[in-house]
Amino acid sequence: MFAIVRTGGKQYRVAPGDKIVVEKLAGEAGDTFDLTDVLLAGDGGDLKSTAGLTVAAKIIAQAKADKVTVFKKRRRHNYRRKAGHRQQHTIIEIVSIGGKKAEKKAETKPAAKAETKPAAPAKAEAPAKAEAPAKKAAPTAKAEAPAKKEATAKAEAPAQKVAAPAKAKASTKDAAPAKAAAKKAVPKAPAKPKK
Secondary structure (H helix, E strand, C coil), rough: CEEEEECEEEEEECCCCCECCCCCCCCCCCEEEEEEEEEEEECCCECCCCCCCCEEEEEEEEEHHHHHHEEEEEEECEEEEEEEEECCCEEEEEEEEEECCCHHHHHHHHHHHHHHHHHHHHHHHHHCCCCCCCCHHHHHHCCCCCHHHHHHHHCCCHHHHHHHHHHHHHHHHHHHHHHHHHHCCCCCCCCCCCC
16 A cells, blocks of 8 residues: 655655655654645555545654755855755654544534533523613613714814815815816917917
8 A cells, every 4th residue: 555645845655664754853763653644545556535544654763964065156246155054854664554533623522512502591691681771771862962962063073174184185186187187178279470
């Protein structure tokens, strides 16, 4: 059986017993883990479903790649920079293909929904409390009506004052194009011949 897995942004074709070098993974030599990002799986020429499929792997060693020299130069500018880099890798061995993912998350969600159901009776009590303040507020609503009219009148007056300068700014901004358009639209009167 084989599988194509993705780890570290790269894809690898693996089979049980294979040893591959991948981008650095957390862990020490001897640790085991599952690769859950399985893109394709098959046995010979038959393809298998990848839903819930995992690939078990074991870390053999943490290692570094060969040194790469990074050299930058800009000629005639006395600019030279030299640096070295060794990429960190993890050597892993594929133990088995075909384990299924644990579905514990699906079991915890229904329990959480069951806990939220007792909150519904509390919502039924809330409208009864809301009705009592509404009755108290009704007599004072008449007294507040003239105060609201004055407040809205005061609020509208400054808004009108602010709006007028905005129109003036807009008209000065558009004045030049408007004048140019007016000059083009009005035909010039023929000049009178001088005597």
